[in-house]
Amino acid sequence: MTGCDALYVHVPFCARRCTYCDFDFVVGRTPKTQAWLAGIAAELEARRDELATPLRTIYFGGGTPSLLGPAGLLAAGALLAPWIRRDALAEFTVELNPEHVDAALLAALATIGAGRVSLGVQSFEPAALQQLGRAHDPARAIAAVRACLAAGLSTSVDLIVGWPGQDAAALDRDLDRVLELGVGHVSVYALTIEAGTSWPKLVRRGLRVLPDDEGQAAALERTHARLVEAGFDHYEIASYARPGRHARHNGAYWSWRDYVGIGPSAASARYARDGSVTRRTNPRGLEAWSRGAAPEIEGLGGIEAAAEGLWLALRTAAGVDPAVDAAWVHGRVARRVERGDLRWVDGQLATAPGRWMVLDGIAADVLAAPDAAPR
Ligand SMILES: C[S@@+](CC[C@H](N)C(=O)[O-])C[C@H]1O[C@@H](n2cnc3c(N)ncnc32)[C@H](O)[C@@H]1O
Ligand code: SF4
Incomplete structure (x- = not known):
C-alpha cells in the first residue's frame, strides 16, 4: 500500500x-x-x-x-x-x-x-x-x-x-x-x-x-x-x-485523490484500483477520539464512488474529463445538460456559467441516477 x-x-x-x-x-x-x-x-x-x-x-x-x-x-x-x-x-x-x-x-x-x-x-x-x-x-x-x-x-x-x-x-x-x-x-x-x-x-x-x-x-x-x-x-x-x-x-477532495485526516471528526478517503473508495470518519469530540473510540468506515462501490467523484469534480471550474467512461458520464448528466445547468466544452463537462447556485439539485440528480456501473 x-x-x-x-x-x-x-x-x-x-x-x-x-x-x-x-x-x-x-x-x-x-x-x-x-x-x-x-x-x-x-x-x-x-x-x-x-x-x-x-x-x-x-x-x-x-x-x-x-x-x-x-x-x-x-x-x-x-x-x-x-x-x-x-x-x-x-x-x-x-x-x-x-x-x-x-x-x-x-x-x-x-x-x-x-x-x-x-x-x-x-x-x-x-x-x-x-x-x-x-x-x-x-x-x-x-x-x-x-x-x-x-x-x-x-x-x-x-x-x-x-x-x-x-x-x-x-x-x-x-x-x-x-x-x-x-x-x-x-x-x-x-x-x-x-x-x-x-x-x-x-x-x-x-x-x-x-x-x-x-x-x-x-x-x-x-x-x-x-x-x-x-x-x-x-x-x-x-x-x-x-x-x-x-x-x-x-x-485532493475534489479530484479522486486520497487524503488522510487525523484528529477528532477528521475524514479520510482511499481510492482502490477498481474505482471503489473507503471513507473513514474519526469519532466526533476530543474525549471520544482521545479514548480511541472506533472511526466510522464506509465503503463505496464502483458506481457510487464514481457518481460521488463526478459530483465533487463538478464543484470545480475545470469540471470532469470523462476518461472513466464517456457514455456513462453522458448518461448520468443528460437531464442537467438539457436544462442548461451543465455543458460540454471540448470534451470536458463543467457547470454552466451562473449555474453553480443550483449545484445541490445537480448533485441530487448525479448521485441518484439509476444505471449500470462505469466500465
Ligand atoms: C471550519 S471554519 C474554521 C475557521 C476558523 N475557526 C474561523 O472561524 O475563523 C472555516 C470557515 O467555514 C465557514 N463557515 C463555518 N460555518 C459556516 C456556516 N454555518 N455558514 C457559512 N460559512 C460557514 C467560515 O467562513 C469559516 O471561516
Ligand atoms: S465556532 Fe470556532 S470553528 Fe466555528 S466559525 Fe467560530 S471560531 Fe471558527
Whole structure:
C-alpha cells in the first residue's frame, strides 16, 4: 500500500461558539492542548503506513488552530517533522482567527514550515461580526491580514455573505476591502443556519432572523462578478484565486485523490484500483477520539464512488474529463445538460456559467441516477 501525501489535521478548540457554526470543537479559553497532542502523536503512529514521506500538502483546520498559540503549534509541527521535507512540501496551510495573529504566532508558523494561512475574517462589517458572534472587530481583521501578507505568507480570507441585513453596498464594502488588502485567495460561503447552533434559538427569542435565499443568491452572484472582474479565477464553488494561488490541498477532495485526516471528526478517503473508495470518519469530540473510540468506515462501490467523484469534480471550474467512461458520464448528466445547468466544452463537462447556485439539485440528480456501473 503506498502512502498518501495529503494530510489534514483537525484542531478541535474554540474560545467561544460562533452563533452559526456546527463544526467539531470544544469551547474554552484554555485548549486541552496536551491531550490533543498526545492523541495526534498516537494517531500518527497508528496510521504510519497510510502516510507518505515526504508529505506534499498539510492543512491544519478547526475549530481554531491558532488557539493552540505559538507553543502548541511548535509542538504539533515537531510531531509532523519526520514526515516533512521542506523542498517537497508544496503547501502547508493553517487556519487562523484574526484575533490571534501576532509576531510570535507568525514566527511559529515560519518555524514549522507553514507558508499559507486561511484567515477567518467573515466580514469587515461590525453588524455582521456582531450577529455572527465573532471575537474580532474590523480593525483587528485588517491588521491580521496585513501582518500575514507582510510576513510573506500566502494569504486566504474566508468571507460569509448573505447575512441578514447585508445589502449590496455592505457586500461591496467587504469586497472592496478584500481587494484593497491584496490577498491572493478568497473563500466565500453563504451563511448557512444549521439546526443545533445557537442561531435558531436566537431566532425564536426574536434576536436574529433567518437569511433569505434570494438575497443570498444575489450576494453570491455579485461576489462572483466582482472578484472575476478583479482578476480572480472562480475555480471551485466556494474558492477564488489569483493566478498561481489556487489551494492545492483541497484539490485532493475534489479530484479522486486520497487524503488522510487525523484528529477528532477528521475524514479520510482511499481510492482502490477498481474505482471503489473507503471513507473513514474519526469519532466526533476530543474525549471520544482521545479514548480511541472506533472511526466510522464506509465503503463505496464502483458506481457510487464514481457518481460521488463526478459530483465533487463538478464543484470545480475545470469540471470532469470523462476518461472513466464517456457514455456513462453522458448518461448520468443528460437531464442537467438539457436544462442548461451543465455543458460540454471540448470534451470536458463543467457547470454552466451562473449555474453553480443550483449545484445541490445537480448533485441530487448525479448521485441518484439509476444505471449500470462505469466500465
Ligand atoms: C471550519 S471554519 C474554521 C475557521 C476558523 N475557526 C474561523 O472561524 O475563523 C472555516 C470557515 O467555514 C465557514 N463557515 C463555518 N460555518 C459556516 C456556516 N454555518 N455558514 C457559512 N460559512 C460557514 C467560515 O467562513 C469559516 O471561516
Ligand atoms: S466559525 Fe471558527 S471560531 Fe467560530 S465556532 Fe466555528 S470553528 Fe470556532
